[in-house]
Amino acid sequence: MTSTARSLAPQYSIIEVTHSGDVTSADFRNLGREVKALMDSTGIDRVLADWTEATSAPDNIALVGYGETLTQAGLPADFRHAHVWPKDAQARMSLDMWKTVEKNQGHAARVFGDRESAIEWLSA
Numbered sequence: 001m002t003s004t005a006r007s008l009a010p011q012y013s014i015i016e017v018t019h020s021g022d023v024t025s026a027d028f029r030n031l032g033r034e035v036k037a038l039m040d041s042t043g044i045d046r047v048l049a050d051w052t053e054a055t056s057a058p059d060n061i062a063l064v065g066y067g068e069t070l071t072q073a074g075l076p077a078d079f080r081h082a083h084v085w086p087k088d089a090q091a092r093m094s095l096d097m098w099k100t101v102e103k104n105q106g107h108a109a110r111v112f113g114d115r116e117s118a119i120e121w122l123s124a
Contacts, residue, residue: 003027005034007042014046014122015039019086020053025062032066036073045076046122050115051086057094067101081109082118 002021008014015038017031035047057063081102086092095111102109112118 003031005031005038007038007044008048009042009044012046012119012123013044014048014119015042015044017047017049018053019049019051019057020055022056023054023058025058028058028062028066032069045079047079047081048084048115048118048122049081050084050118051091051095052084052115054086054091054095055088056091057098060094060097063094063098063101067098067105067107070102070107071105075107079107080122081107082122083109083111084115084118085111085113 003017003019003023005015005017008016015035017035039045039047051057058066083095083099086095099109099111110118110121112121
């Protein structure tokens with residue numbers, strides 16, 4: 001698995017996360033800490049997660065736990081999280097679950113077919 005997080009500022013007030021290969025629970029937790037640190041240091045509350053090259057994601061139980069953790073982290077009211085669909089069908093099912101968990105926790109989360117559409121929504 002390779003996951004990275006970076007700020008797209010100054011072009012966009014967005015933190016971009018990219019995933020490839022098998023994304024494990026440990027990977028997800030580590031990346032979550034990186035994203036939180038970037039949010040704190042930049043003041044950016046928009047996150048783009050590009051799952052295009054991911055082949056798996058953590059299991060549903062782990063995803064529910066992460067959703068609860070996000071809520072407890074005290075995200076800003078206008079927090080937005082855009083995802084770009086993975087090519088892999090199995091990974092798509094996991095991502096759909098992640099989006100559902102986020103929405104159930106009251107977060108603004110949407111999934112897009114391409115990076116450009118996701119950036120447009122985050123920038124609106």
